[in-house]
């Protein structure tokens with residue numbers, strides 16, 4: 598069976614890792630004969646936004662790089678679609694796996710379904726209910742073109758049922774690791790299947806945290822050893838594309854951190870926006886270049902709180918018991934709010950009161966194993 602994975606943006610490289618490791622394990626231990634083809638769309642292209650992640654996490658280098666970075670949304674999406682079409686025609690995979698909600702995700706999914714290749718969507722069923730976000734449109738379209746919908750939580754499976762999907766495994770409960778499928782459960786394109794696999798980012802964290810603790814030197818490098826600091830990340834279009842929105846974020850950061858040290862690894866989009874809009878953060882905000890995954894985990898573990906508009910960081914903060922304020926009006930990761938670890942800045946003028954308990958709502962760290970099990974149930978495409 599040939600499985601083609603398409604990635605392009607920073608978090609997608611990380612999400613691919615557990616599936617690649619699980620594939621190698623199956624081939625080694627069960628003679629599974631799975632062929633794994635990795636396509637990088639090139640959406641992220643700077644060394645520390647792309648190659649650094651491959652080097653640090655030991656991810657295999659892509660088999661293809663489509664060079665679709667640094668373009669306008671429509672051009673980027675169209676380029677991913679056209680170039681993926683060429684790759685899929687050449688490789689003829691049995692399934693295409695896409696991740697999350699980026700322009701790379703939608704471009705690859707459209708290319709695959711137009712060639713009648715089934716799509717498996719990792720991180721299905723998430724919604725912000727804000728159609729001004731490019732990511733929201735990408736999520737909706739990709740879910741509705743997918744054959745396998747891998748949901749990170751039970752609430753995501755419920756959302757897909759609300760949108761008319763009918764086949765949900767085990768009422769959206771976390772799939773049992775020894776689940777036995779009958780022939781009737783075989784999955785086909787006109788019968789998409791929703792499965793709560795748990796969140797693949799939890800697999801990654803379990804895998805990477807110990808390595809990060811032994812390999813990252815960022816806390817010492819930035820002399821943060823005994824210092825109380827807040828971690829800040831901003832990159833969403835809704836916060837960066839308009840001067841007023843970016844100024845509002847900068848003012849909020851100043852108010853909520855009251856002069857305490859803030860470390861901000863700055864995304865290139867945000868750096869460009871600050872320059873364009875003439876926005877400056879307070880003098881307590883230390884701006885650094887984008888950091889590696891290990892460094893990010895260590896900053897998050899040591900920070901007293903995190904201010905972010907990233908989806909991944911909200912969950913990582915939750916798992917690490919670091920209080921989080923999300924710099925958005927809404928979030929897809931509602932469980933982090935419900936459990937009291939996260940608040941939205943539109944509604945919060947203070948940090949959440951960190952509760953002791955972190956509920957296990959995003960699976961058990963074995964999402965990739967479940968996903969591979971399901972991928973192998975797909976009928977051969979060729």
Ligand code: UD1
Pocket residue numbers: 606607608640641642643644646647666667668698699700701731732832833834865866869
């Ligand atoms: C994209 C995703 C977002 C995801 C994020 C992860 C979409 C619509 N958005 O946002 O959902 O959370 O990735 O980081 O797909 N740039 C560089 N160097 C790079 C990468 C980007 O300079 O290596 C510049 C681009 O040229 C562009 C800007 O940053 O000017 C934005 O990049 P882009 O990939 O379009 O979107 P992100 O903001 O990264």
